[in-house]
Amino acid sequence: MKAQVLEAFNQPYTLRTDFPAPPAPEGYEMLVRVLAASYCHTDAVFASGAMQQDLPRVGSHEFAGTVEAMGTEAEKVAKHRGLVKGQLVGVPGRAFRCCGECAECTDNGGDEPGYGVWCSRAGNLGLSRDGGFQEYCLVDVRQVARVPEDQNMRAVDVAPLMCAGVTVWNALETAGVDVSGAGSGNWNGKGRSIAIVGAGGGLGHLGVQFAAKLGWHVVAVDTTPVMDMLKEVVAELGDDGANVTVVDALKESVEDVKKRIFGEAPKGREGENGCDASLTLPESQAAFDFGMGVIKNHGTCVCVSFPKDGWRFKPGDLVFRHIKLLGILTGRNHQLQAMVNFAAKNGVKAKIRRYPLERLNELVEDYHRGVGGKLVVDMTLEP
Numbered sequence: 001m002k003a004q005v006l007e008a009f010n011q012p013y014t015l016r017t018d019f020p021a022p023p024a025p026e027g028y029e030m031l032v033r034v035l036a037a038s039y040c041h042t043d044a045v046f047a048s049g050a051m052q053q054d055l056p057r058v059g060s061h062e063f064a065g066t067v068e069a070m071g072t073e074a075e076k077v078a079k080h081r082g083l084v085k086g087q088l089v090g091v092p093g094r095a096f097r098c099c100g101e102c103a104e105c106t107d108n109g110g111d112e113p114g115y116g117v118w119c120s121r122a123g124n125l126g127l128s129r130d131g132g133f134q135e136y137c138l139v140d141v142r143q144v145a146r147v148p149e150d151q152n153m154r155a156v157d158v159a160p161l162m163c164a165g166v167t168v169w170n171a172l173e174t175a176g177v178d179v180s181g182a183g184s185g186n187w188n189g190k191g192r193s194i195a196i197v198g199a200g201g202g203l204g205h206l207g208v209q210f211a212a213k214l215g216w217h218v219v220a221v222d223t224t225p226v227m228d229m230l231k232e233v234v235a236e237l238g239d240d241g242a243n244v245t246v247v248d249a250l251k252e253s254v255e256d257v258k259k260r261i262f263g264e265a266p267k268g269r270e271g272e273n274g275c276d277a278s279l280t281l282p283e284s285q286a287a288f289d290f291g292m293g294v295i296k297n298h299g300t301c302v303c304v305s306f307p308k309d310g311w312r313f314k315p316g317d318l319v320f321r322h323i324k325l326l327g328i329l330t331g332r333n334h335q336l337q338a339m340v341n342f343a344a345k346n347g348v349k350a351k352i353r354r355y356p357l358e359r360l361n362e363l364v365e366d367y368h369r370g371v372g373g374k375l376v377v378d379m380t381l382e383p
């Protein structure tokens, strides 16, 4: 079968047409015919050698495809989750064949019994095991998301939700957003407010859509190169776009932004002015400073990435302003499923660019040029 294989770090992928197909699935394994596979920043980090994992490796830990075959245990899980052969599923990287014994697997927040997304003994598709840049992939039935049949979601729209989507969904939930949708409705100057720093990136532009459609006021912060794309995302939100204030951080300081949105704070009450929470998505000190500065006292700052050498933060923000600083990585399987259901129902979609599998290296070049949106391999495209 066809596969794009990373054979050496800092080298292009090699297209193989004779790559061995996966063996028949056993236990909790499920064989998926890949239809779309998305490229994540972590693929770039992996390819640079910084993660020190084994090669050769087929990348992509966010993909989608149809169910082809299942192991015996997988069939039991599939039955009660309503998964059938031929059905479209979304596949995140975590967690393939987890141990079932550790604290992650046994105290798992309501996922399948014995299944832990953060089990350190589990395989991670696209990183420690082969992922989605191939025609067929062996996955764990417990890691996939069922794609609602009635919403006509395309595989190319499902794939980017599997890492970027679930990560930003978990970040919003961690920041205090009620993801059940109970708080939905227009902001109208009331209710709660969240700043998304890096709002024009892969995670950010999905987060803006989720948060606005969940009825929160969104302060969407990014810089000049992606402003047009960000404004397009907001325009496509229709009425929910009224929940979003777009900020170009190169043109407005954090103090100016707070003044513009929340008005001039009365003397001695400055700490009351600001967002309830913020998500900091880019790997930069400036983004982190903005994310910490834009929230009011007692607020929550959630981070999903950080500069290689770490951040400098002011302990006074934690001690005197009582800011909660939290970090997250991906999300549980029930969060993944809730996110896919919400995206299907509400039309949340990444801005995508599609490439045939044969042109993966072109995709990677475009990624490093910073073309924006999510770059997705579409297996149905001719080379």
Ligand SMILES: [Zn+2]
Pocket (backbone or CB within 6 Å): 040, 041, 042, 043, 061, 062, 163, 164
């Ligand atoms: Zn990722």
Ligand SMILES: [Zn+2]
Pocket (backbone or CB within 6 Å): 098, 099, 100, 101, 102, 103, 104, 105, 116, 119, 120, 121, 122
């Ligand atoms: Zn475990």
